[in-house]
Amino acid sequence: MRPKDNSFEESHGDLFRSDLEQILNRKHPLYVLANKIDWNRFDKSYGNLFAQKKGRPALPTRLVVGLHYLKHAYNESDESVVARFLENPYWQYFCGYKQFQHELPIDPSSMTRWRKRLGPEKMEELLLATIDTAKEKNLLTERHVERVNVDTTVQEKAIAFPTDARLYHKVRRVLVKAAKKMDIDLRRSYERTGKKVFLKQGRYASAGQHNRAKKETKRLKTMLGCVIRDIQRKCSNPEGRLSQILSRACDIFQQKRNDTNKVYSVHAPEVECIAKGKVHKKYEFGCKVAMVSSSKDNWILAIDAVHGNPYDGHTLNDSLKQVKENTGWQPLHAYCDRGYRGVAKEITDTEVHLAGKNRKSMKGSLWQWYARRSAIEPIFGHLKTDNRLERNHLQGKDGDRMNAMLSGCGFNLRKLIRAFFLSFFRWLFWRYFDHSISKNRVCWNPSDFATNTISPF
Secondary structure, three states: OOOOOOOOOOOOOOOOOOEHHHHOOOOOHHHHHHHHOOOHHHHHHHHHHOOOOOOOOOOOHHHHHHHHHHHHHOOOOHHHHHHHHOOOHHHHHHOOOOEOOOOOOOOHHHHHHHHHHHHHHHHHHHHHHHHHHHHHOOOOOHHHHHEEEEEEEEEEEOOOOOOHHHHHHHHHHHHHHHHHHOOOOOOOOOHHHHHHHHHHHHHHHHOOOHHHHHHHHHHHHHHHHHHHHHHHHHOOOOOOHHHHHHHHHHHHHHOOOOOOOOOOOOOOOOOEEEOOOOOOOOOEEEEEEEEEEEOOOOOEEEEEEEOOOOOHHHHHHHHHHHHHHHHOOOOOEEEEOHHHOOOHHHOOOOEEEEOOOOHHHOOHHHHHHHHHHHHHHHHHHHHHHHOOOOEEOOOHHHHHHHHHHHHHHHHHHHHHHHHHHHHHHHHHHHHHHHOOOOOOOOOOOHHHHHOOOOOOO
16 A cells, blocks of 8 residues: 555644744755655655555555665665664654654664565666756756766675585575475485585685595585485475575586576575776676766766676667656766776767876866776765665676665765755854844854863754
8 A cells, every 4th residue: 555645744743742843943954855855756756665555554665765875875774774763763754754753663674675665777766866956956967978087886685605515505494494394304404514524614714624524525516416316316396495596506406617698696686796907806706886977076967876887888779868867958078987998989979988098188178077987986985885885785687787876876875964064064154153143243263162161063
């Protein structure tokens, strides 16, 4: 059933509780930002995903959208963002509440189900809302979109480092568990023996005794093969979960060192092995993320996860199309690194500039835009450390795309908060530093703060 209109914004007749508007500072960036975002657009976009009259009313859309914004803006998990919601009145006002709440608004698992209902296509509306808010406040103009920076990075999946021994051991345990649910009487499950062999293999490997470690790895593979053949004999036509796990176990059992499209995780088979040439991290396991940022002021204009480990240049056309759809403006110049060689002729509406040109061969006004291309690298760093792009905990390929888009939302939201914080800081400067603070025209003196006689907060 659809969410009720403004059902959680009413005061319910409590006369002894003050509204948050009377308590909070109206100059605070989150307070200002809460009134600048068009929240009704989400009700219009997501209304058709819920039934008209059947079932329990859905959670308020503004509440769930606001929690996702705060989660990726402040690098929180589903559990921690709901817990911190009770402690911060500005967060509650941002999510649409009029009075201070003393109970958890939702269960953290509800955010997971809400994401699955929307999917990555509908989740892109959250990124569009941040871009439109910046456009309304003239923080993002057509001039910003004329020149953009384009690059890709790797979004790692939250999996353990894949080794042959770990994969054999884990997929055998999952396969045995699925067989027991189907009431298949296995000849032997190797639960105790497999655990001992796996521990022994790890100790041999850490001690540098590689020949002994290889023998234990071979034993783990033999145990997996015995379980697979036992299930195939006793269940000729497996169905459901058992069929998926059995097919995945056969792939892991048969794959070799130099095979392509290998399985690196039992619960996340979509993981790919990507080598980006980094010295400190030779291989990364996840998927590529293509991103476009404005050369001026570094707004994220488009971001999406791309599977199949494509060549960087093959993602350029789709990234520029996403910028046009999100902003309504066509980028005129795209600055890329040398990973985008060979695709300039395929792009007609945008001029592609590759890094590596000689500075002496161009004017200073042109060189500054080539130098600005590297500004996209620290954006990736902030996305990974501050906006949850480092390790993706969402399931499947759709989870990869949604996590990338929400990370871009968190980055743009932090930029909006900083923009409104500057106006808040100007108000503080005008109130306590520039103007008089009493009728006697006594101006600010640094010694007042040392004696705690004046506090701007």
